[in-house]
Amino acid sequence: MAECSFCGEKFKPGTGLLFVKRDGTAFFFCGRKCEKNLLSLKRKPGSTKWTQAYQHAKKAGKAGKKVERKQKEAKEKKEKPKKAKKRRVRRKKKKK
């Protein structure tokens, strides 16, 4: 049983894809979805929700860090005194 390099799922021999980079590193993919996500979309398995790597990171408490940081930043923003925002007014185009 080969294991997918992206999502971590096991798949039957004779199915899936094998991608070998120029430098010789080999990637096994369970399907086109995983290949696309890793190679062309350049997503990381640790930050893609439907992968096993994400689930492991979530259990270890690493996956939620990004959200926590965002919440912290939002809190800090709230504490700072707000400046009056300039309003942008869209002007309507005149019809000829």
Ligand SMILES: [Zn+2]
């Ligand atoms: Zn996969």
